[in-house]
Amino acid sequence: MNIQKLVPLAKHTYFKLGGVADLFVEVKTKEELVDAVRYAIDAKLPYLVLGGGSNVLVSDNGFRGLVIKNKTSAVKIKGFAGARAKGKLDLKEAIVEAESGVTVNYLIRYTLDEGLAGLEDMLGLPGTVGGAVYNNSHHLDKLFADHIIEVEVIGTDGQLKKYTNAECQFAYDYSIFHKTKETIHSASFQLKRRDKAALWEVATAAVKRRSSTQPLGLPSSGCMFKNITLADRMRLGVPTASAGYLIDKAGLKGLRVGGAVVSDVHANFIINDGSASSRDVSNLVEDIKQKIKEKFGVSLVEEVIKIGAN
Secondary structure, eight states: OOOEEEEEOGGGSTTOOOOEEEEEEEEOSHHHHHHHHHHHHHTTOOEEEESSOTTEEEOTTOEEEEEEEEOOOOEEEEEEEEEEETTEEEEEEEEEEEETTSBHHHHHHHHHHTTEESSGGGTTOOSBHHHHHHHTOEETTEEGGGGEEEEEEEOTTSOEEEEETGGGTOBTTBOTHHHHOOEEEEEEEEEEEOOHHHHHHHHHHHHHHHHHHSOTTSSOOSBOBOOOOHHHHHHHTOSOOOHHHHHHHTTOTTOEETTEEEOSSOTTBEEEOSSOOHHHHHHHHHHHHHHHHHHHOOOOOBOSEEESOO
């Protein structure tokens, strides 16, 4: 393993923020990922597996331990299901396995090119498969876990283990891995055969919708807060559970702390204007939470995961 010392993490995150990691290693294969995790366990080092760097806010103080940059990239079809009729095999479903370092966009484009349906609505979603499984990423009413049948992980003892979909305890912005702290290695998806052109049409529409409603191309980590609860939505009588809706209605677009600012395009996005620190973002988050609590009586819950301590 080529372990580096004192590596800045800002360039490895969507926010372009964060201090240095004491130790840093990039892995490109399953074997390298397993070896790196086992190395950290054996050395009793705190470790963090970092994928695309979306949905995280790394402290200005960095990370005291080993950061494992996950660049695993294998995607494959590992099985088919269908029926034989008139001497021909009619393949109706396929099982696709993707390693956790694969970008969500690459996985989805792969399935589209194979004419496999199920993930097309999520084209344009940032990050990697590992992060999307960990947080059960979503777009509108579609959840990343909807078509997952199996997840392979590296346990905190360094051993490989497999979970079924049910065992993963998927929920909105949640999986059991929030509790177990196991490292996601790969996920398998069961997808149905569909017309490629029709699938690409749906996927393209999803990208256009995202492009028109989100501040793409700017340093941001995606939606900062989770949707509000159904109880709060019913109490307030608002048309959506989106936290961004309340932030917008509170007049907080453009609210700024240092170099961190609430997006004018989507109020649930915080932008780094190029001069922000992680502390700026954290302070802006607390300011937003306080104002929303005062105006609507709603306690916003952060979706972005904080790494390290300021």
